[in-house]
Amino acid sequence: MNHGAPSYLPIEYKEKYEIFLVKRGDYVIALTRPILSRQLKMAAVDEVFDGALLNQRVGKLVTTQNISFVYFLLQTSKVINDLEKSISGSEPPNLSVQQIEDIKTYIPSEREQQKIADCLFSVDDLITAQSKKLDTLKAHKKELMQQLFPAEGETLPKLRFPEFRDAGEWENPTLDEISVPAVDRVGDRKFGRDISGNQYRLYTLIRDGDFVYNKGNSIKFPQGCVYDLRNWAEVAAPNVFICFRLKEDYLNGFFRYCFEKNMHGVQLKKHITSGARSNGLLNISKDAFFGVRIPSPRPEEQKKIADCLASLDDLILAQTQKLDTLKAHKKGLMQQLFPTLDKAQG
Numbered sequence: 001m002n003h004g005a006p007s008y009l010p011i012e013y014k015e016k017y018e019i020f021l022v023k024r025g026d027y028v029i030a031l032t033r034p035i036l037s038r039q040l041k042m043a044a045v046d047e048v049f050d051g052a053l054l055n056q057r058v059g060k061l062v063t064t065q066n067i068s069f070v071y072f073l074l075q076t077s078k079v080i081n082d083l084e085k086s087i088s089g090s091e092p093p094n095l096s097v098q099q100i101e102d103i104k105t106y107i108p109s110e111r112e113q114q115k116i117a118d119c120l121f122s123v124d125d126l127i128t129a130q131s132k133k134l135d136t137l138k139a140h141k142k143e144l145m146q147q148l149f150p151a152e153g154e155t156l157p158k159l160r161f162p163e164f165r166d167a168g169e170w171e172n173p174t175l176d177e178i179s180v181p182a183v184d185r186v187g188d189r190k191f192g193r194d195i196s197g198n199q200y201r202l203y204t205l206i207r208d209g210d211f212v213y214n215k216g217n218s219i220k221f222p223q224g225c226v227y228d229l230r231n232w233a234e235v236a237a238p239n240v241f242i243c244f245r246l247k248e249d250y251l252n253g254f255f256r257y258c259f260e261k262n263m264h265g266v267q268l269k270k271h272i273t274s275g276a277r278s279n280g281l282l283n284i285s286k287d288a289f290f291g292v293r294i295p296s297p298r299p300e301e302q303k304k305i306a307d308c309l310a311s312l313d314d315l316i317l318a319q320t321q322k323l324d325t326l327k328a329h330k331k332g333l334m335q336q337l338f339p340t341l342d343k344a345q346g
Contacts, residue, residue: 009053017053020060024050027061027071034095035084040074059097069113072120076338079103106339116337123330130326134319141312145261148305150295164301171297176290178250250296253306258294 014021022028022045030041042061045052054060063070073079082103087093107113147159155169246255296302 006048006052013053014051020054022049022052022054022060025067027067028054029059029061029074029095029100030057031059031095032057033092034087035080035093038077038080040080040083042071042074044071057094059095059100065107066110066113066117068117068121072117072334073105073338074100074103076334078338079105119337120330120333123326123333127323127326127330130319130323134316134323137312137316137319141309141316144312145257145309148308149258149261155295161301161304164297164304167298167301170295172293172295174290175292175294178255178294178296179246179290252299252302253310254296254302255294257306257309258296 024045024047026045028043028045034041061067061070061074083095083099086099086102087095108116144159148157150157150170155172157170160167297305
């Protein structure tokens, strides 16, 4: 469960509302907007919430069957489909106790229920362990990037490879000095504004290649272009972008990581959030945007930093693939361990 700061109630509520108490090992279900991304919003009560009271529109799972088995049963595609049909048409969608009780399914013997639950819990444990490894790698990369790039207002990073410790201060060019305008066309629609324009509204991405915007439409951007700032800019329309291309000398791995840190970092966020609003939308001026400074060392040190971070990216990718494989394995197991109504065994 996600742990927020707990709220405390008078101790006498424990007896007064005993029916609403939850204990460690219980399962709770969200009854309002209960399905998210094709998953039922359920959680096991852990030691932190042992002895807590149910909140409004949260239900506790009670069953005469093996509760762990039922927990997994409620996650099957068949049950999710039935519940989605049952709650459709209301806003917000709400799930009732009766709708859960009306679910029709097949139940094996108690022994088999326990066997299925144990099997799936073992896969969940592997998924949790792999997720923690992935989170650790991502956190390590984030921390390393904070160390390998200078903080705002500084000219040297906190961490430097031994062979570059006497290489002097980094250069500090502006984005304008290391980039040139770049605009792409898709059909008859022009994505980007005249570089001489005064105001730009910003839209997403800092990667080369295909870009999918919020309607699911795919746009092919020219290699080496940079487009960004979904986190801090509001979108006027999906065909308005800041578009620019790094100069040839700066088209390397180091600057990809440099943008990953600085274009999503404190410096640019400060520029954007201090910008003027037009028609309720956040804007940033051309001068402010291209005035952002991009600290950079000599090419040899750039390569060393890029290689270091790329090796971490490889580990993160491999760990992500392991996690995806485990999740796919669990999904396949769920499909095989739980029969649909028209394919029940025995």
